[in-house]
Amino acid sequence: MRALNSIKAMPSYKVRIRQAALSIATLVALGGATISADATELYVDTETKQVFTVPGVNRVKLSEFEEVNAVVGKIPPEEVKALETKLRQKKKMDEAQAQEELTAALKPKKVWTDAISVRGYTQMRYAQPISGDRANLVSPGDIYLANNNGFGIRRARLTFFGDVSDHLYWYAQTEFNGSGTGGAVIRDSYADISFDDQKEHRVRAGVSKVPFGFEILQSSQNRLALDRADAVNSAARDERDMGVAYMWAPAEIRDRFRDLVRSGLKGTGDYGVLTAGVYNGQQLNKLELNDNLHAVARASYPFKLDSGQFVEVGV
Known part of the structure; x- marks a missing residue:
């Protein structure tokens, strides 16, 4: 050798x-x-x-x-078969991972502007008193209910809203009837800042509806009556003010609040199960005239019965 x-x-x-x-x-x-x-x-x-x-x-x-x-x-056949099975499984896993990576690479990056939605609505009205003291007829917040009045645009609103990020929701609404001035004014402009992934805890800052009562929070798109009751509306003129509020609601109840609106049941929308906040108290689009802030607190819960009906109670 x-x-x-x-x-x-x-x-x-x-x-x-x-x-x-x-x-x-x-x-x-x-x-x-x-x-x-x-x-x-x-x-x-x-x-x-x-x-x-x-x-x-x-x-x-x-x-x-x-x-x-x-x-x-000399390797036993069953071990060879087991090894071949493992190799096939590994190949499938590698192919699946490669496909996921390819899909992620080809998927266009989502920017915050893609999450912004736009909507709006217009309400036209004819108002003409037919009896009584026409000259002294006045309704807070409704300039078209007066003597010598006729057709008018009660509401003409354009809304922008969406999730700017995972923890920031933005909402802005303009009013084009101008409250009789012929121009556009800000109706809402606020941000919801959430502190958890389920968005159960959040703070709302900006111009928003004052969380008081039911009629004030109910949208004019959903309300059956032509307008809110004067007694309720006078508590918060224009229903809105500048301030900050903390809102809490479980994720399941937040979905229920939204469903009450989407299903046409005339709900108020999601203003939390528990809400507390402070605001200027000077009405909408008015400068603060003193150092006193108004405080507000609200509790509301929509119960779902076995029959499928809903009962919302609050204070």
Whole structure:
């Protein structure tokens, strides 16, 4: 048998031989096979440092090795099948991950402007008293209910709203009837800042409806009556003011508040189960005239009965 290349240093040579032996032994162990009688034996000459495959004078046995093909052939079929199954599963997982990464890369990035929606509505009215003291007829917040009046645009509103981020909701509404001035005015302009992923706790800051009563919070789009009762409307002229309010409602109840509006049940919308805040008290679009703030608190809960009906109670 022809000798292998000579080794200059015995210690380093032994390390390399032992590493090779360990690698092959590991392969054999993983395959569940044992060394056969036909395994190749390696010997090293202590004087020349050469490696031989047959014993001889001054030759020390290193280890036994078996051909790779022989080892593979001895792996039990069930282990080969299990390994093939694992490889197929790994391939499917890699393909699925690659598809997800490709989809994410091709998906256009969503910017906050994509989340902003626009809507609006107009209400036209004909108002003409037919009896009584026409000259003294006045209704707070309704300039079209007066003597010598006729057709008019009671409301002409354009609304912008949406989630600017995961924790910031923006709402702005303009009124184009101008309250008789012929121009546009701000009707709402506020931001909801939430403190949790479910948006159960949030603070509303800006120009918004004063959380008082039911009629004030109910939108003019949903109310059956032509206008709010004067007694209720006089508590908060124009229903809105500048201030800050804290609102809390469980996620499930927030969805219920929204469903009461979407389903046409004339709900107030989501103003929280518990609400507390302060506001200027100077009506809509008016400057503050003193250092006194008005305070407000409200509690409301919409119960859903087994019959599918809703009962909302509040104070």
